[in-house]
Amino acid sequence: MADLTLLEAIRQALDEEMARDDSILLIGNDVGPRGGVFQATHGLRRKYGPERVIDAPLAEAGMVGVGIGAALYGQRPVVEIQFADFIHPAFNQIVNEAARMHYRSNGAWNVPLVIRAPYGGGIGGGLYYSQSVEAFFARVPGLKVVLPSNPYDAKGLLKAAIRDPNPVLFLEPKQGYRSLQGKVPKDDYTVPIGKAKITRLGERVSLLAYGMMHALALEAAESLAEEGISVEVIDLRTLYPVDQETILASVKKTNRALILYEDNLTGGYGAEIAALIAEHGFASLDAPVRRLAAPDVPAMPYSAALEDAFMPDIEIVKETLRELVAY
Amino acid sequence: MPLNKTTLLDMYWHMLLARRLDERAWQLHKDGEINYHISGIGHEALQVAAAFAIRRGEGGYASDWVAPYYRDLALMLALGYPPQDYLLGLFARAADPSSGGRQMPNHWSFKPANVISVSPVAASQIPHAVGIALAIKNKREDKIVLATSGEGATSQGEWYEAVNWAAVKRLPVVFLVENNQYALSTPQEGQMAVARAADKANGLGLPGVSVDGNDLNAVYDAVSSAAERARKGRGPSLVEAVTYRITPHSSDDDDRAYRGKQEVEAQKKRDPLLHTRIFLETEDVLTSAKQTEFETKARELIEAAVEFARSAPDPDPETLTASLYAEEGADG
Numbered sequence: 241m242a243d244l245t246l247l248e249a250i251r252q253a254l255d256e257e258m259a260r261d262d263s264i265l266l267i268g269n270d271v272g273p274r275g276g277v278f279q280a281t282h283g284l285r286r287k288y289g290p291e292r293v294i295d296a297p298l299a300e301a302g303m304v305g306v307g308i309g310a311a312l313y314g315q316r317p318v319v320e321i322q323f324a325d326f327i328h329p330a331f332n333q334i335v336n337e338a339a340r341m342h343y344r345s346n347g348a349w350n351v352p353l354v355i356r357a358p359y360g361g362g363i364g365g366g367l368y369y370s371q372s373v374e375a376f377f378a379r380v381p382g383l384k385v386v387l388p389s390n391p392y393d394a395k396g397l398l399k400a401a402i403r404d405p406n407p408v409l410f411l412e413p414k415q416g417y418r419s420l421q422g423k424v425p426k427d428d429y430t431v432p433i434g435k436a437k438i439t440r441l442g443e444r445v446s447l448l449a450y451g452m453m454h455a456l457a458l459e460a461a462e463s464l465a466e467e468g469i470s471v472e473v474i475d476l477r478t479l480y481p482v483d484q485e486t487i488l489a490s491v492k493k494t495n496r497a498l499i500l501y502e503d504n505l506t507g508g509y510g511a512e513i514a515a516l517i518a519e520h521g522f523a524s525l526d527a528p529v530r531r532l533a534a535p536d537v538p539a540m541p542y543s544a545a546l547e548d549a550f551m552p553d554i555e556i557v558k559e560t561l562r563e564l565v566a567y
Numbered sequence: 568m569p570l571n572k573t574t575l576l577d578m579y580w581h582m583l584l585a586r587r588l589d590e591r592a593w594q595l596h597k598d599g600e601i602n603y604h605i606s607g608i609g610h611e612a613l614q615v616a617a618a619f620a621i622r623r624g625e626g627g628y629a630s631d632w633v634a635p636y637y638r639d640l641a642l643m644l645a646l647g648y649p650p651q652d653y654l655l656g657l658f659a660r661a662a663d664p665s666s667g668g669r670q671m672p673n674h675w676s677f678k679p680a681n682v683i684s685v686s687p688v689a690a691s692q693i694p695h696a697v698g699i700a701l702a703i704k705n706k707r708e709d710k711i712v713l714a715t716s717g718e719g720a721t722s723q724g725e726w727y728e729a730v731n732w733a734a735v736k737r738l739p740v741v742f743l744v745e746n747n748q749y750a751l752s753t754p755q756e757g758q759m760a761v762a763r764a765a766d767k768a769n770g771l772g773l774p775g776v777s778v779d780g781n782d783l784n785a786v787y788d789a790v791s792s793a794a795e796r797a798r799k800g801r802g803p804s805l806v807e808a809v810t811y812r813i814t815p816h817s818s819d820d821d822d823r824a825y826r827g828k829q830e831v832e833a834q835k836k837r838d839p840l841l842h843t844r845i846f847l848e849t850e851d852v853l854t855s856a857k858q859t860e861f862e863t864k865a866r867e868l869i870e871a872a873v874e875f876a877r878s879a880p881d882p883d884p885e886t887l888t889a890s891l892y893a894e895e896g897a898d899g
Contacts, residue, residue, distance in 0.1 A: 265705075291705045292705075294701075296732070297728070297731055297732050297735055299724075299728035299731070299732070301694065301724060301725050301728055302694050302697075302725065302728030302729055302731075302732050304694075305691070305693070305694020305695055305697070305698065305725060305728070305729060306694050306695075306697050306698035306701060306729070306732060307698060308694070308695050308698055309634075309683075309694060309695035309696060309697055309698020309699040309700075309701070309702070310698040310699065310701055310702045311698070312683050312695060312698070312699060313632075313698070313699045313702035313703065314702070315702045315705075317698075329724070332688060332691060332725070333691070333694065333725070336686055336688050336691060337686060337688075337691055337695070340686070341684055342890055342891070342892065342893050343669065343890060343891050344666050344669050344670050344674070344676075344684055344686070345665070345666055345676040345684035346663075346664075346665075346666050346667035346669060346890055347889075347890035347893070348664075348676050348678050348684065349676060349678070349683060349684050350893035352893075381891055382891055382892065384892075403895075404895075405892075405893035405894065405895060406892045406893050
């Protein structure tokens with residue numbers, strides 16, 4: 241087992257899968273000789289050639305649409321959207337086309353397509369290189385939305401996504417491309433889509449997070465342990481379809497829940513989890529379900545001072561957890 | 568290469584069948600038996616010509632691929648889509664092979680003829696055609712893709728993105744623009760500043776030709792040349808076939824709000840079915856006996872299909888959530 245960064249784990253997954261299955265194509269802007277703006281596809285063009293590592297014209301809807309067509313023909317394309325902020329032009333292709341193809345053809349056609357997109361802030365990306373887009377997609381029947389928080393899961397989930405016969409939106413916390421590190425086996429393995437993971441056992445409150453916020457959640461939980469507050473941390477990993485069982489079992493045990501996410505508060509992914517807990521776990525609750533997210537302003541201003549003000553920080557996470565436990 | 572008599576008669580048969588089916592659908596809607604109809608009347612010649620200009624699995628060749636749109640009834644019939652399947656779609660029955668009653672009528676999917684499933688969002692299917700062509704080129708297979716749309720769809724960003732991509736990568740696609748001069752109520756001059764949709768090809772770096780869409784031979788020749796060019800690896804082409812939408816946009820449209828009766832009546836004189844019939848009679852290809860035989864055969868086929876679809880079961884409500892996701896092991 242080697243220590244890899246999140247980015248290296250993603251690249252390794254792409255490389256191993258491309259070696260395993262020659263129907264896998266990479267499509268995106270600057271994914272060829274440039275290796276992707278974050279270097280996720282570094283070296284793959286030289287290894288697999290221009291027919292399999294394809295620099296696309298600058299058109300996101302076209303990229304996803306062409307990916308869908310290739311998938312209908314039996315290829316397994318992985319489309320890279322350079323920044324999640326640029327996925328919006330492709331909304332029609334993802335939601336109306338990829339996600340509905342199997343249902344609308346009554347099972348005749350399926351779309352084995354992965355759409356990778358770096359998301360999230362904290363990198364000085366301003367309004368158009370920082371967005372979290374999961375809430376727009378994590379409610380679309382026919383689509384799966386996956387969001388890893390660490391290198392091990394990233395490799396295993398990306399392999400699972402590539403092998404999945406359905407369209408999968410794979411969102412990568414770009415702030416952690418280099419800072420998130422961990423042991424990654426050289427062996428072939430997958431991490432199942434649709435399963436959350438309890439990453440820290442606790443008793444008093446369930447803290448649910450994903451992606452970059454998961455690292456913050458763990459940090460807050462460790463810090464509160466010193467104050468004698470036992471926090472259970474759950475990494476959701478797959479946002480859609482969501483692992484209800486793991487979430488509800490944890491809340492049944494702790495009787496309290498906080499959902500932490502980096503997106504805007506209103507209509508964000510945490511709203512669905514809060515509703516889920518209220519609907520199916522109400523009897524076990526000793527406190528209101530809380531959401532902790534970014535304010536309802538466009539994500540996120542360029543100025544470092546404003547960006548810091550936008551992102552949830554550890555102090556507010558800890559304070560909210562204390563309030564919940566004291567409720 | 569001029570079309571031989573047998574082929575011409577076969578083409579005319581598919582045009583006639585499409586027209587009679589389409590008319591029957593209007594009647595079924597008028598009678599309250601179906602909820603919606605979107606018509607292809609006026610498009611028959613160009614669609615049948617395009618279908619015959621590509622490979623449809625004949626002569627030992629693998630079938631080409633097709634990304635159609637909702638006006639393509641005659642195209643679908645010429646690709647082997649059975650009238651009975653069309654009726655099952657009109658009635659939204661469980662056995663509708665396009666979608667099991669999930670999609671509105673004319674939203675085709677016909678895997679046996681490599682026709683992909685389509686939505687009504689204009690030009691959404693055009694990037695799919697390009698993706699299929701990309702895979703075909705990668706695999707060095709002897710196939711091409713026919714992608715059809717109306718002229719309105721050529722205003723869409725996705726249309727430009729896809730056509731540009733095909734031109735840049737020299738992919739084997741024929742983009743057939745079925746210009747019926749109206750996108751619902753918007754006439755062509757409200758849609759584009761160029762005189763012909765084919766002119767758009769100039770700006771994108773691929774050949775574009777505009778032909779009379781009511782002239783079976785002209786469309787056949789244009790699509791055949793474009794298909795041959797694509798097959799030889801010389802890249803995509805745009806073929807515009809100009810016709811006229813004789814009917815309202817759909818059963819929910821009232822075209823009196825935006826065009827005069829005189830205009831429609833004048834255009835009916837250019838009706839492709841009539842035009843083709845006169846041509847075939849002049850060439851001694853079509854006799855009145857043959858015409859009667861075709862009419863009878865079409866009527867019998869259609870009425871049998873109506874009877875079948877009328878009494879076919881609706882989808883089971885239990886299947887509402889079925890086939891949302893493909894299972895592991897599904898082929899792509």
